[in-house]
Amino acid sequence: MTTDWPYLDVHQSRTHEPTPYEYRLASALEEVFTHEGHELADVVRGLNARQVHSPDGAPWTEQSFRDEINRLGA
Amino acid sequence: MTTLTADHIYATGLRNQWHPVVPSRFVAPGAMRKVTVLGEEWLLFRRSDSTLSMLADRCPHRGAPLSLGKHLGDRVSCWYHGLEIETDGTVSSVPGLPGCNLEGKKLVRSLPVREVGGAVLAYFGDEEHPEPAPLTLPEPLTDPGTDSFLCYAEWNGPWRYAVENLLDPMHGAFLHHESHTMFDGDTTAKFRIRETGRGYFFEKTDQRGVNFDWVELCRTGVDWVDLSIPYPPSAGPGGPFGIVGMVCPVDENRTGVFFWRYRKVEGWQRDSWRFLYRTLIEKRHWEVLEQDRVMLEAMPADADQRENLYQHDLGVVRLRRMYRAEAEAQGAAQVPAQAPAPRH
Numbered sequence: 559m560t561t562d563w564p565y566l567d568v569h570q571s572r573t574h575e576p577t578p579y580e581y582r583l584a585s586a587l588e589e590v591f592t593h594e595g596h597e598l599a600d601v602v603r604g605l606n607a608r609q610v611h612s613p614d615g616a617p618w619t620e621q622s623f624r625d626e627i628n629r630l631g632a
Numbered sequence: 633m634t635t636l637t638a639d640h641i642y643a644t645g646l647r648n649q650w651h652p653v654v655p656s657r658f659v660a661p662g663a664m665r666k667v668t669v670l671g672e673e674w675l676l677f678r679r680s681d682s683t684l685s686m687l688a689d690r691c692p693h694r695g696a697p698l699s700l701g702k703h704l705g706d707r708v709s710c711w712y713h714g715l716e717i718e719t720d721g722t723v724s725s726v727p728g729l730p731g732c733n734l735e736g737k738k739l740v741r742s743l744p745v746r747e748v749g750g751a752v753l754a755y756f757g758d759e760e761h762p763e764p765a766p767l768t769l770p771e772p773l774t775d776p777g778t779d780s781f782l783c784y785a786e787w788n789g790p791w792r793y794a795v796e797n798l799l800d801p802m803h804g805a806f807l808h809h810e811s812h813t814m815f816d817g818d819t820t821a822k823f824r825i826r827e828t829g830r831g832y833f834f835e836k837t838d839q840r841g842v843n844f845d846w847v848e849l850c851r852t853g854v855d856w857v858d859l860s861i862p863y864p865p866s867a868g869p870g871g872p873f874g875i876v877g878m879v880c881p882v883d884e885n886r887t888g889v890f891f892w893r894y895r896k897v898e899g900w901q902r903d904s905w906r907f908l909y910r911t912l913i914e915k916r917h918w919e920v921l922e923q924d925r926v927m928l929e930a931m932p933a934d935a936d937q938r939e940n941l942y943q944h945d946l947g948v949v950r951l952r953r954m955y956r957a958e959a960e961a962q963g964a965a966q967v968p969a970q971a972p973a974p975r976h
Contacts, residue, residue, distance in 0.1 A: 561665065563886070564786035566925075568918045569910075570655075571781045576911045584911035587904065588866035596869035598900060624900045631903030631910075 579613060580630065586610040598623070636758070638963030642955065644671035645791055645881030647962050648761045650854035652878045652890045653745075653752040655784045659684065664708065666699035670756055671883040674743070675699045677719055679706055684745050685719035686754050692723060692739035749773040749892055750782045751878075753854060760965060767853035768830075770876045772894040779902050780876070780894035781909060785921060787889060789928045791881035792955065793935070794889050797924055798857045798877050799834055799947040804844030807927060811920045813861050813873075817843030825946055834947030841872070849951065854878065867913065868904050870897035893917060 576584070583605075590604030602618045611617060612626055641647060651669060653676070659665045662680040666673065666689055673689040675698050687708070689697045696712035707724055709716045716725040721740035726732035744755040744764040755764035772778045787794060797803065802821060808814040818839055826833040828848065835846035847859040857877045867873070873895045880888035897905050941949060 564788065566785055568915055570783055571906075571910045571914050580907075580911055584908055587868070587908060588912065591868040592864070592866045596865070601904075624903075627900055627903040627907055631905070631907035 583610060583630075636963060636966045638960045640671070641962050642792075642959035643790065643884045645669075645756070646855075646955065646958055647756050647758045649765055649851075650746070650753045650755050650767050652854070652880045652888065653686070653754050654880075654888065655782060655890075656684075656747050656750050656752055659752070662703065662705075664699065664703050666697070668882050668886070669754070670881055673697065673699075674754075675708070676752065677703070677708055679719070683719070684747065684752065686743040686745050686752075687717065687719070687721055688741040690740070691715055691717070692734065693726075698740075749780060749876075751784070751890055758962065758966065765853045769852075770850065770856050770858065770892075772858065772874055772876050773892060775896075777898055778894050778896050779898075779906065780892040781906075781914070783891045783893065783914075783917065783921065785889050785891075785925065786882075787887045787925050787928060788885060789887055789931065790885060791879050791887045792952070793928050793931060794879045794887045795855070795857070796936075796948045796951060797928060798847055798859070799849060799951050800945070801834065801836070801844045801847050801859070801947075802944045803927075804861075807923050808844070808920050811923075812916045813863060813920070814843050816862075817845070821845075821944070823944055823946060825950060832947075832950065834950075847947070849947075867908060869901045870895045870905055889921075891921065 586605055586608050587601070589608070590601055594600040594604035598620050602620055602623055605623070606617045612622060616622070636647070645651060653669055654665070654667055659676045659678045661678055661682050664675055664677045667676055668674070675687045675689040676684065677687060678684045687698060689699050691698055691710040691712060693710065693713055693715050696710055698708050698710055698717060701711045702709045704716065707716050707718045714727040715723060717740050718724050719742070720738065721742040722736065722738045723734045726734050746753045746767065748769055753767070757763065773780060804814045805817055805819045821836045822838060823834060824837050826835060831849040831851050833846055833848045839845050841862060844859060844861050847857050850856050850858060855878065858874065860872045860874045862872045873893050876892040876894060878890040880890070882888055895905055
């Protein structure tokens with residue numbers, strides 16, 4: 559841990575640089591929240607409509623989205 | 633301990649209360665770290681079981697910095713002559729002169745510490761007030777239904793300017809006008825002060841929930857502010873995000889700022905916010921904070937001496953009066969009582 563003054567670090571919450579998949583999902587989520595709504599059903603429908611799927615390529619279900627976002631955001 | 637004047641206290645931070653020091657992660661288990669707080673040098677020392685202590689960075693023998701010494705697990709040894717100091721400040725060994733009368737004496741000042749929301753807080757009492765003041769933690773950091781991320785940054789400027797900046801909500805509509813959260817709302821407003829049992833609100837009378845429209849100063853053993861800023865729809869469910877802000881007076885011209893961005897979210901909504909925060913939002917928040925840093929670091933040294941204040945500055949004026957009065961009271965209490973004049 560650096561002791562140099564000043565400490566100015568943009569990213570203090572990350573454990574790793576997001577992967578291309580994580581960036582893509584995050585951007586799609588913002589778009590879905592903006593245009594489709596804030597309910598879980600809106601999110602699943604919006605992501606699937608944009609063909610932004612989970613890493614295994616399967617369309618999202620409410621459960622698979624909950625599991626994946628918990629893994630990514632816990 | 634040197635006698636503190638009111639001016640020194642006003643410049644370096646009030647005594648007899650808790651202050652944030654650094655993020656907890658700055659001191660790993662089994663590590664130690666030198667820190668400057670309230671213009672004084674300290675050593676944070678963490679045992680491998682994570683227990684943290686904070687000692688004056690000064691060997692009681694010849695004044696060498698303990699931070700140059702060695703971490704011995706449950707004590708630190710001074711590099712200069714090997715004195716071993718326990719985490720409560722007791723000299724446990726003088727290797728050069730076994731049985732020396734320094735052994736067994738508590739000669740190094742140690743401060744009460746607590747760790748809260750990923751930050752170290754310490755109590756800085758003067759000689760008259762060594763017992764820690766009661767500490768009530770900010771609810772957003774203790775409420776299980778509220779989630780938060782700490783952002784810590786170091787700024788070159790007086791600690792008071794950083795607090796004053798937070799008691800000046802109107803700057804949001806100008807300085808942060810291009811930001812992702814504070815683009816909206818009127819650029820004219822009227823404010824009022826509303827007293828609370830723990831401080832005061834400084835708030836707009838005619839707008840709430842649009843921009844940075846109110847702030848509460850809370851004095852609960854530690855000084856902190858609470859405020860709320862709306863998120864755009866892209867941030868998902870959960871409503872506005874809040875900020876708990878604290879300031880560490882490092883010395884007369886350096887400040888550590890602690891901003892916990894918090895949101896009342898649970899379940900998948902919480903996970904979504906955390907994911908978006910780490911991936912995209914944290915950087916945008918940082919850019920807003922940098923605008924504050926650039927402005928405050930560019931303020932002239934006599935900025936608060938040559939002002940023309942108006943109605944929006946009531947919150948700042950109130951804050952200064954309060955801090956100045958407290959610094960005067962603490963300074964006066966430090967002056968040794970005058971010995972009675974000798975009789976002839």
